Amino acid sequence: MGTPSAFAGGQSAPGALPAYPGAHELAAATPGQALVLRGLTKAFGRRVAVDRIDLDVPVGSFFGLVGPNGAGKTTTLSMVTGLLRPDAGRVLVAGIDVWSDPAAAKARMGVLPDGLRLFERLSGPELLSYLGRLRGMPLEVVRQRSAELIRVLDLDDAGNKLVADYSTGMRKKITLAAALLHSPSLLLLDEPLEAVDPVSARIIRTVLTQYTRAGGTVVFSSHVMALVEGLCSHVAVLAGGRIIAAGELAQVRGGAASLDDAFMHLVGASDMQEGGLSWLGSSPA
């Protein structure tokens, strides 16, 4: 795993890889970027889920990753966070290659994945304490940050309830707390507001906004265009495993009335036509 050529595993033959610059050269060539992707590729059997993605995420940006279902958002984020091995390509977090030096890269990122379990039989405070101590953080720092995160994220009422008994909103919030605990410079969030109640969503949005104001970088995937439009400074549109547009929000939106309209245009979707389904409501059987 230690060398870039290890990426040649999976579908690609070593000789077939494009000649990406080494991690040091790439880091030197992309100053001021919190996250850099070059040629990131992943195929499951014959289906190419992520197809040679290049992306630069500036430090301090609130970066939205949007795309229809199956576009490759979760696959991309999984490869960035080290949960899924890419077939080819390079990922730099704060100039560090995630797959060559995972310890240093992972220390600089906080992750909120979608649909993955936590250590369900721990309470929220126990989970934060365990993860903080496992990262080698001093006990006092863990306690102080954990208490503050629980208060700010409005998880006080949960007390010592086990994570298994948390609602969806509470699970997202405790995962966000775990992602923020070690004060990373980059947050990678997969659908952080999916199925979350409005109150929890507001709290999460506020915390994330504060985080970017303090200099942190947020990359998050979402289906909800209005949310991305309201929060993000930058956006990338993924479709069919490729980035079809990326840049500052206004630039991607272009002349469209909203990001939603721009998105529909970019992914080539059209509104559902009237007509058909005339039998609906006509019979109880």
Added chain:
Amino acid sequence: MVGVFAGLKWHLVTSRLRAASGAKKLWMAIGFAALTILLLLVAVGFASFRMMPEDAVPVMVTILTLQLVGWLVTPLLAFGVDETVDPQRFALLPLRPQTLQRGLLVTSLIGYLPLANMVVLVGIAVALSVPLSLLPVALACMAVQMLLCVVLSRAASTSMSALMSSRRGRDLGMAVGLGVFVLYMAFVLFVNNPSADPSASGGALRSGVFGVAEVLQWTPPGALAVLPSLVAVGQWGRAAVAALIALGGLGLAWWWWSVALRRNLTTVPSSTEGSAPSHGAEGTAVAVGVVGTMKVVAGRDRLLAWRDPMRRMPWLMVVILTIAWPFVVVRGSGAIFAVALGALLCGAQAGNQYGVEGSGLWLHLMTVTDRARARGEVLGHAVVALAPGLVIVLVGIAVQAVVHDDFAQVPAAVGVCVAALFGAVAVSCYLSAVVSYAQPQSRKSMFASSVPGQKGRTFAASFGFLVGGAVIALPAIVCTLLSLSVDPVWGWAALVLGPVAGLIALAIAVRLTANRFLATAPEIFEIVRAGDRV
């Protein structure tokens, strides 16, 4: 409507066969053929009891009762074995409860398991048909037995399905599993009664079965087993009582099922009930170096071993197996060495350490990123199996030594058992990384331990520790054999060699496991996260 249910079940039963590729189909056909031969052998074995008419009835009374108990508890232990078990799946269909009940009965009778049971029951019917002209009566009794099994099983599963849909309920289901295990131990002890007169025509086992059958013949399955013999000797009064017991039992089970079905279809399951809250056991260790990480991980594992039924129940079973089981299998001196199996099982508690939490492993993928932490993590999991394991094994040895006055064997037994314990921990750790497998996270059963497509992997990992542990204990075993055949002083050699071999194996295993985890963590994660779906 009953035909639709039958068609649906037939479709489900044959879908795996249809979906399989050519080679897989061939292997499945070979498997089915082997199972069929095995079943026929069992049926013929049972049928041969007709040569011993005085033994046939008590034995079959016991067998039929065990069969009924098996059907009763299987849905509780392996809820979800059959997709048609959960009546909630039919709640939204416009069906009357009576129609649904009849349909579900038909679906329950179609499948590999009912078919296997029917084959065995035909064998039992032949055994009970003395003279052979009673075969129609015996077959009718076995048909009622089959219905009884299915109806009672469905009644129990329907009553429990609301409970099993909540996590708390499923935790309770695990406790039921432990209860069944304890009952099994008690049953074996009772049937294989050591206090019974072994000289009494056939030994302790036979006299135990006869004693149990005396009582069980007044239960519905027992009554069905004795009915043909009562007809044969013309005891019509008792035969009528037996028929009444059997049919009454079937009627009661049918009624229980209908009530449970009605309640199940019209009430909302209490799936929001939470667990008891934790008591804020956060720990103070910090992961600095291997030892620090070991303390952090061991602290969490220790907490969960008590809090999580999926981890707690195996430990309780291990305690029973280590301390009580040797009394069941070995009489007198030598039982002290049977503790070694308990030692191996204690060691197995360190197994599949990356798969226990399903996709929750991602939290460790983000934090356990360097060699020191990876080794510390493995060691932490190992310590949580070793510390209680050592205590349980030593208590088991002490109990055997005291009860059987077997103190001379203690050094050799400690040597073998400690080697087996450390060896099993070492092999379990290594297999965790090399043959990781997904553990079902729905926790519907403590015995539903594999997910579709990973059965071979699960089997290899689950039983590899037995072989590996035994191999590592080999030097101590050889010394023990020498102590028994050459000179007792070899027992002391076993006491030294056993722990040394175990410690060396563990040290090597920790390094190899950690390296393997660091090199293949995403691949391990991909395998174990499949447990979330089951």
